Amino acid sequence: MEQPAPKPEIVARRAEILAGLKAILPDEAVIGDAISLKPYETDGLTAYRQVPLAVVLPATEAEVVAVVKFCHLHGVRMIPRGAGTSLSGGALPLADAVVVGMMRMNEILEINYEDRYAVVQPGVTNIAITQAVEDEKFFYAPDPSSQLACMIGGNVSMNSGGAHCLKYGVTANNLLGLRLVTVEGEVLEIGGKHMDAAGYDWLGLITGSEGQLGIVTEVTVRILRSPEGQRAMLAGFASNEVAGACVDAIISSGIIPVALEFMDKPAIHACEAFAHAGYPLEAEAMLIIEVEGSEAEQTDMLGRIREICEGFGPISMVVSESAEQSAAIWKGRKGAFGAIGRISPDYLCMDGTIPTSQLPAVLRRMSAMSEEYGLKVANIFHAGDGNLHPLIMFDANDPVSFHKAEAFGADILKLCVEVGGCLTGEHGVGIEKRDLMTAQFSPSELDQMRGIKSAFDPGWLLNPSKVFPLSEHAPA
Amino acid sequence: MRAAAGPLLVQGNGTKAGMLRPVQAAETLSTARLSGITLYAPNELVMSAKAGTPLKEVEAALAEKGQQMIGEPPHIHGEGQTIGGIFATNFSGPRRVTGGAMRDHILGVRAVNGSGEAQNFGGRVLKNVTGLDVAKFLTGSFGTLAVMTEVTFKVLPKAEATGTIVIRGLDPALGVKCMAAGLGSPYSVSGAAYVPERKAVFLRIEEFAASVKYRTEKLAGELARFGAAEILDTAASLALWADIRDCRPLAAGAATWRVTVAPSAAPAILRLAESAGLAGFLDWGGGLIWLSGEATEAAHQAVTGAARAHGGVWWLMSGPDSLRAAVDVVPKEAPALAAISARVKERFDPKGIFNPGKMRAA
Numbered sequence: 001m002e003q004p005a006p007k008p009e010i011v012a013r014r015a016e017i018l019a020g021l022k023a024i025l026p027d028e029a030v031i032g033d034a035i036s037l038k039p040y041e042t043d044g045l046t047a048y049r050q051v052p053l054a055v056v057l058p059a060t061e062a063e064v065v066a067v068v069k070f071c072h073l074h075g076v077r078m079i080p081r082g083a084g085t086s087l088s089g090g091a092l093p094l095a096d097a098v099v100v101g102m103m104r105m106n107e108i109l110e111i112n113y114e115d116r117y118a119v120v121q122p123g124v125t126n127i128a129i130t131q132a133v134e135d136e137k138f139f140y141a142p143d144p145s146s147q148l149a150c151m152i153g154g155n156v157s158m159n160s161g162g163a164h165c166l167k168y169g170v171t172a173n174n175l176l177g178l179r180l181v182t183v184e185g186e187v188l189e190i191g192g193k194h195m196d197a198a199g200y201d202w203l204g205l206i207t208g209s210e211g212q213l214g215i216v217t218e219v220t221v222r223i224l225r226s227p228e229g230q231r232a233m234l235a236g237f238a239s240n241e242v243a244g245a246c247v248d249a250i251i252s253s254g255i256i257p258v259a260l261e262f263m264d265k266p267a268i269h270a271c272e273a274f275a276h277a278g279y280p281l282e283a284e285a286m287l288i289i290e291v292e293g294s295e296a297e298q299t300d301m302l303g304r305i306r307e308i309c310e311g312f313g314p315i316s317m318v319v320s321e322s323a324e325q326s327a328a329i330w331k332g333r334k335g336a337f338g339a340i341g342r343i344s345p346d347y348l349c350m351d352g353t354i355p356t357s358q359l360p361a362v363l364r365r366m367s368a369m370s371e372e373y374g375l376k377v378a379n380i381f382h383a384g385d386g387n388l389h390p391l392i393m394f395d396a397n398d399p400v401s402f403h404k405a406e407a408f409g410a411d412i413l414k415l416c417v418e419v420g421g422c423l424t425g426e427h428g429v430g431i432e433k434r435d436l437m438t439a440q441f442s443p444s445e446l447d448q449m450r451g452i453k454s455a456f457d458p459g460w461l462l463n464p465s466k467v468f469p470l471s472e473h474a475p476a
Numbered sequence: 477m478r479a480a481a482g483p484l485l486v487q488g489n490g491t492k493a494g495m496l497r498p499v500q501a502a503e504t505l506s507t508a509r510l511s512g513i514t515l516y517a518p519n520e521l522v523m524s525a526k527a528g529t530p531l532k533e534v535e536a537a538l539a540e541k542g543q544q545m546i547g548e549p550p551h552i553h554g555e556g557q558t559i560g561g562i563f564a565t566n567f568s569g570p571r572r573v574t575g576g577a578m579r580d581h582i583l584g585v586r587a588v589n590g591s592g593e594a595q596n597f598g599g600r601v602l603k604n605v606t607g608l609d610v611a612k613f614l615t616g617s618f619g620t621l622a623v624m625t626e627v628t629f630k631v632l633p634k635a636e637a638t639g640t641i642v643i644r645g646l647d648p649a650l651g652v653k654c655m656a657a658g659l660g661s662p663y664s665v666s667g668a669a670y671v672p673e674r675k676a677v678f679l680r681i682e683e684f685a686a687s688v689k690y691r692t693e694k695l696a697g698e699l700a701r702f703g704a705a706e707i708l709d710t711a712a713s714l715a716l717w718a719d720i721r722d723c724r725p726l727a728a729g730a731a732t733w734r735v736t737v738a739p740s741a742a743p744a745i746l747r748l749a750e751s752a753g754l755a756g757f758l759d760w761g762g763g764l765i766w767l768s769g770e771a772t773e774a775a776h777q778a779v780t781g782a783a784r785a786h787g788g789v790w791w792l793m794s795g796p797d798s799l800r801a802a803v804d805v806v807p808k809e810a811p812a813l814a815a816i817s818a819r820v821k822e823r824f825d826p827k828g829i830f831n832p833g834k835m836r837a838a
Binding site for chain 1: 517518519520521522542566568572573576577579580589593594595596597599600601602603604605606607608609610612613615616617632633634636653656659660661662664684686687690736737738739740760763764787788789790791806807809810812813816817819820822823824835836
């Protein structure tokens with residue numbers, strides 16, 4: 001992966017920059033020694049590594065402002081970072097950049113049940129929001145698989161989704177406001193505690209902007225009352241086509257399950273070995289379907305879905321009888337990445353979205369590519385919204401295998417675009433997909449987005465080398 | 477656009493020309509003739525339509541397949557409303573409170589920028605984080621950044637049945653508390669309105685018929701402390717919520733405003749507005765306050781003062797040109813944001829020809 005050349009004048013002034021940062025932050029909040037910098041060299045996309053110039057860990061918005069003003073004054077690039085769980089390399093450092101780690105800003109500032117919002121700092125983990133409100137039977141809806149670790153600031157930057165966004169939407173649909181530190185160190189208050197923007201939708205623009213526009217220092221999220229209960233069921237099918245047709249039939253019937261997940265045979269086997277959830281090993285494809293409501297409503301809804309599934313000759317069908325059984329069904333799905341990790345030391349997790357009707361054709365093409373490249377692929381798919389997660393297994397110790405995996409992944413994403421979809425549904429472009437952006441966007445469209453970036457960050461100091469193709473990078 | 481010598485009034489059929497500020501432009505660029513549904517895949521919950529497609533045509537096509545627009549756009553601007561106008565103004569109705577606004581369901585936008593370049597942002601899939609979310613940013617931008625030529629959006633099945641709980645005899649403070657209890661219940665309330673004139677709260681549930689029965693009864697029981705509930709059936713509910721969507725509880729006035737705020741602040745805003753001679757009603761659980769009254773600067777200052785005091789924002793939705801040209805029809809942006817805003821606008825519309833002054837005076 002090509003990276004922009006470090007600015008020699010910045011690297012040469014490293015000691016001076018570290019001293020400058022230490023003058024504005026407590027000593028322990030500035031990391032400069034090689035061993036302590038090492039953990040920051042990569043994120044969830046471990047194939048790429050680069051030790052940064054320094055890491056700072058501000059504990060307050062005022063400290064973020066001071067750091068940003070200092071870096072802006074000295075022309076130092078900045079890489080905002082939450083928990084470092086990005087699967088697209090969104091937090092990958094540059095050799096001449098300061099990583100601004102937000103994990104020490106981890107307080108929940110306010111919870112308001114009457115108006116149904118919570119105000120949190122960016123370093124609060126996704127799950128911690130739900131944990132803070134679950135005694136009152138509320139929850140925060142977006143639930144990325146990394147929710148135990150990933151932080152809300154990162155969720156905002158990547159517009160994270162999750163398994164339940166078919167019903168509840170993604171991060172952008174669950175925010176009311178945020179505070180953003182601009183590259184000049186100005187604090188912008190975007191939105192608030194109210195719905196809708198009177199004026200431009202800055203909240204919508206900043207959400208998912210991958211750290212290109214500023215550093216988020218506070219987030220106001222909507223919290224929702226939990227349903228009375230939820231229950232999952234499994235259905236195994238003889239082919240991907242049949243399972244895909246069943247998904248179509250469920251949606252067409254007017255039922256929108258709260259989650260509708262699809263796994264192909266390699267994924268079923270890997271996850272069953274890990275979770276012992278009772279997945280049907282003889283099936284070519286499997287659906288996990290979850291519904292919400294009272295006991296009677298769950299039974300009614302699952303009955304309707306069962307009836308639809310039966311029309312597609314399922315190999316097996318299991319309706320969960322208890323919360324424990326539902327949890328086991330989800331354990332396999334939520335642990336899917338770990339499960340694949342047990343059978344292959346390394347994998348690339350792709351994230352394209354396709355129109356759901358294209359599913360069988362795309363899976364067929366992917367399986368042909370898998371043979372051509374000689375690399376195995378397992379598929380996990382948010383079937384309701386068409387978000388595909390092919391996991392390409394390879395051996396990182398073998399450079400040929402790695403390059404093949406990268407090429408295979410790029411081919412899959414181009415295929416997603418070709419059939420009417422997009423490069424990334426929820427992981428972000430990051431560094432991983434920036435060079436593929438030309439497959440989805442025209443030069444004019446890319447320029448329009450770059451223009452927005454430049455309007456916020458004229459010198460391109462914020463998270464550069466991400467999102468936009470490198471060859472086109474040039475501060476305005 | 478490349479040939480445009482001066483400012484352009486960008487619109488569909490111009491039914492919403494009375495919102496925000498009047499535009500001074502010698503020429504009009506209308507998308508009214510860009511009409512027609514270009515994609516509808518009910519099984520994928522997605523529709524695309526050219527910007528000038530009449531809203532009624534979109535809604536009829538959806539209804540034929542048992543589906544609907546999630547954001548429930550109001551029908552207060554007559555027959556001519558276009559789908560482009562609905563998205564350009566991010567104009568949502570009662571279901572916005574839990575179902576999301578038009579901006580939450582926009583998936584893709586084709587548009588022409590001020591340099592005359594045809595561009596396509598977003599797409600036709602339900603989940604998409606590829607690049608900056610320009611489609612969302614253009615939604616609600618009132619034609620000031622680019623001219624939308626086609627929109628693609630998410631749709632959902634219409635519920636099998638609709639039920640409404642009506643609780644009467646509540647003052648605004650209790651009314652908002654009652655709505656908060658309903659929206660904070662596990663029964664997926666999809667509409668929550670309060671009409672001061674009738675001292676009544678209306679809470680809507682849209683589900684399968686058996687669930688509507690179960691949920692309205694459960695909810696009525698849980699809200700018994702606010703008073704006895706009347707439960708409306710589907711037919712009565714559909715008529716009621718069409719009225720609320722279309723602002724029929726709002727008294728006629730020479731000017732109308734919308735204010736959005738944290739719901740618990742709504743009673744105070746209503747009180748301040750009433751003391752200035754305005755009338756209003758609450759939607760979105762109190763998060764949206766519709767107000768009407770005299771078209772005077774004093775009335776406007778009463779609205780904006782009340783909104784500002786409680787961390788809310790406002791839109792001047794209708795009024796004479798003289799008032800609309802004279803006041804802040806939406807809140808000003810703070811200086812640091814205004815500077816960025818000007819640069820972003822310049823990147824879309826370098827000559828400044830699209831709807832100049834529509835949102836804020838130059």
